[in-house]
Amino acid sequence: MPETVNDIEEQKAAARAWFENLRDDICATFEAIERDVEGADEIMDLAPGQFEQKSWERPEGLKQGGGGVMSVMRGRVFEKVGVNVSTVFGEFSEQFRASIPGAAEDPRFWASGVSLVAHPRSPRVPIAHMNTRMIVTTKQWFGGGGDLTPVFPIEQDTQDFHGSFKAACDAHDESYYPKYKEWCDEYFFLPHRDEARGVGGIFYDNLESGDWNADFAFTKDVGKAFETAYSDIVRRHMNEGWSDEDKKAQLKKRGRYVEFNLIHDRGTKFGLMTGGNTEAILMSLPPLAAWE
């Protein structure tokens, strides 16, 4: 029987607990990958990575607070992977109130979420991103998604990644997948390069169907769909070798990733402009990137 919570404080607690639970689960899955890799000469002299955690708190201001935990692993399959969980509350400044649902009436907000960016060492293993969150103003909603950025796209990987999200979406509402896939394609696009960030995935925001428990269940399934699909793709390619040319292509692709995150990503901009934790926000940047 699915868990049913009705009180807003219980909902907040349940969402927060889930994001932390998903983080723990993904970290364990990625650490197992680190132990299991057995090919790829380039990395076999390195030790399997383990996540390290670092917590941070928002600077105490009037009526605002909260904080988060950054989990970072610098391993052999994952050159750098960061999983951040944060739960913060406060008041939106004047400049943001108009653009945030329910904030014009009352500027107070509460937000909790998990976000992940993985930069594998191998150019054969795609870069990936996942984020899910619950926001409460005078309204409340869920948002999130995940997208895949291979240096060398493989049709089967793309199909499987999308297939996993489609199955998660279809189990809740058949209108979700086509809508959220398109939203992802529109969002993760670099207009100044006239190119997509990667091969897409799904992106959703402002999900408030009227049934909180259903929206929460969907959000959980999105996180699990990402974890399953991405870890399968990583395992599929982690034992392959690569050339110097492949590595160069990866560093250039990472340069584009930096451009997207610093120029276009709303979460990054929003975080930096609202005095978020810079180290946690910029955890998404690759360990090394190149430009021509």
Next chain:
Amino acid sequence: MPETVNDIEEQKAAARAWFENLRDDICATFEAIERDVEGADEIMDLAPGQFEQKSWERPEGLKQGGGGVMSVMRGRVFEKVGVNVSTVFGEFSEQFRASIPGAAEDPRFWASGVSLVAHPRSPRVPIAHMNTRMIVTTKQWFGGGGDLTPVFPIEQDTQDFHGSFKAACDAHDESYYPKYKEWCDEYFFLPHRDEARGVGGIFYDNLESGDWNADFAFTKDVGKAFETAYSDIVRRHMNEGWSDEDKKAQLKKRGRYVEFNLIHDRGTKFGLMTGGNTEAILMSLPPLAAWE
């Protein structure tokens, strides 16, 4: 006897010719540095670099046009140095008119300028930036400046860099240097890191004293002051060796440089949002950069 031009079309032609002349001069100076380096084992197996030029044109639209020339050198002292000259004209879109002097009355503009970013191979040689430009709307003005970003600041370099700009400023107006130095410090600052981009220099904009010839002469002197000061500093350090730790520190500093340019730099934002030439605008990005 200084050149005196009074007609706006002559002024535009003279400014454009100067920016191209300064570019040629700086390129020759930097190519001489490439030939003259004789220490630094790390780079002596590389050939001296030479600039390569690539011209671009704005996509033809109604009442807009122009273009520019990118000069790029990938050498042994300069891992990557780009000098862009562009001369463009058109109409500002609605969203920009209010914020640009003289554009509310009539959206047409003409702009010409030179901009330079140098990323040396050696962590001992500072990164540098210089830009000067003339803009014409219903008003007309000059702007520009230069700033130095050493990985390991050396007091003498900082003093000499500032001294050269101070001399150029003082020859025109003693109020310029203190004002433009402060403007530079304010502008080249990363609030999200709470740190300065480097050791500063000068920055000025909207310079329209009422005497175009005087403003033009000042703008020329700013360009020459940069060329002299920076090439002296490069020659001072170009034969020094460096360690792997130094290189790591440089890659991290370059990461901060990327952050500034993509998150904060008005020229970059403005260029990308107005459909400028992406390759020319992002020429400022380093060949390789790192994040922790």
